[in-house]
Amino acid sequence: MRTVGWDDDRDCVVMVDQTKLPTAYTTYHAETVPELVESIETLRVRGAPALGAAGAYGVALAARRNDAADVESYREAVRVDAEAVADARPTAVNLSREVETVLDELRRCATVEAARDRTLAAAREVADADVRRNERIGEHGATPLADGDTVMTHCNAGALATVDWGTALGVVYSAHENGKDVDVVVNETRPLNQGSRITTTELLEYGVETTLIPDNASGRCLQEGRVDAVVVGADRIVLDGGETFGDQAIVFNKVGTYKHAVLADRHEVPFVVAAPHSTVDTERSADEVEIERRDPEELREIYGTQNAPADVPVYNPAFDPTPMELVDYLVTETGVHEQPLDREAFAVERGVKAAE
């Protein structure tokens, strides 16, 4: 099933309840706008593309629940609800962007009836577009994989971060669709354990052979020849390395990605980055990207149990930069970009194709 979608029988939003992972893979129905807002706030649904779809469906939910008498007050009431959805997590740009997409559709509707239908259709299109894009990333990314290959992945760039299919894990699912039996080694991904909690769950759910390892064992796995490719997603790709990295593109992704790129390089295992063109940032250089530092408590405690002295200083960056020289294949919805990356053509392609 999709990470977030529409339940036609109950006429409401339905999602995989990610707060229940890894203990249970269950769904949650948001029947009202406050229930949807609460679901976004409590991370029942997370991941930028999935949040975009949740926002889009949220506007449809508001449009279908509201029964204001005249079109004007109806539009205003839905707009207020939509704002509450968009504000549920203010930093996720996809969320507010896709709320706006469906509000635009609402504004074009002359009647309440039309608005109820056409906002839902617009939300479905937002969700479908994400899946189509991911399927294209998956198709392109699967081409270098062979039947029987083992892929290592880090964090969760999977179906559960998107509406469906995912980016890095989409590559695995596409390989399977093409008859290539690919299995996956999943890094635990401390300190938030997205690998052990989320990635393993969705891979098992898809029926993919999965092995969980501590992050510290990834070097050993590569050393033993257990891994044929390392495939990860990307949070942001900049085309200018700045003073630090010089004249090359840089991939910002979950902290630990860089280490795996260095190890893959040493063991001559292909390192693959799979991400949509929308993650490419043509404005900034690597030096201008601020790396979020997260709460020391993520290390000092695990699941509420003390894991370190209460006052120990902690350095906990959320992301790290991987220079493109360590990336063998950069995969987007427009194809596989081999190295050395033609950054100018890539930027143009993004401008042209990302708008489609």
Added chain:
Amino acid sequence: MRTVGWDDDRDCVVMVDQTKLPTAYTTYHAETVPELVESIETLRVRGAPALGAAGAYGVALAARRNDAADVESYREAVRVDAEAVADARPTAVNLSREVETVLDELRRCATVEAARDRTLAAAREVADADVRRNERIGEHGATPLADGDTVMTHCNAGALATVDWGTALGVVYSAHENGKDVDVVVNETRPLNQGSRITTTELLEYGVETTLIPDNASGRCLQEGRVDAVVVGADRIVLDGGETFGDQAIVFNKVGTYKHAVLADRHEVPFVVAAPHSTVDTERSADEVEIERRDPEELREIYGTQNAPADVPVYNPAFDPTPMELVDYLVTETGVHEQPLDREAFAVERGVKAAE
């Protein structure tokens, strides 16, 4: 204070209670042999050299508690107690070896009185020898460090794994004694978190500036130039790389060590292994060393909370091999062995010096 020692006032064994870390740094007094056995079983005291001293003190404790009437039945009673101590953790070779050292002393005693004194003296000597050896490792290892350097370490090769001072952390303490202000970046060391639980605790206790990081952030730290040397211990050093690694020595240490050696190499940061000659194994090649695979539950649960699907397959090796070509300085109690390592001279030195 020492990890394990003798309390003269209470005439019993005293130790840092490591089961209380990182919440509290407290001591536990083992007043009887069963209390000492239970302390070893429950890991109040752990680490091969510390267990050796605990075993030695255990025989002294038995000798001082027993009040058998004649020397023969006294010796037999103490021997039975000593066996219980030695068996508390059957795989730790240091434990049974040092129990035997003190039993040898007991056998040479003609009277109960003499045995009570001389077993304690022998146990003190076992503990003191460990500290002296570690201080020598520390002295040698500190020479390449400069005032203001930042050292990264993995796992716990510190005072709490030995009687005092430690090996990798002994290098840090010796640098401090020599007036070099060295601070330490500590990897959490999943899945058993020895870095966050034990290493940070003892460094703060010694007053060393300490920063805890998730294992995934070590690459970022090296990339940022935050680290001037990586210093780790060793569980076993073999002089023959076997078919896998060819004609070079191999360091087996806590899983994740290899990754850090590769990263240190890329960033041209010295990689230092600090360990006593007793960890050198001249019998085996790297191919003949079996790497312990630990319980999948160490990943599936953390501190009793589910961290992964209950049935997910897990690969959880305890150690990994680091080829000597990645080690810049191998430090033992006999000195700093630079690369390329003269393995023959090193083996001879071990034979000669380890016996002292």
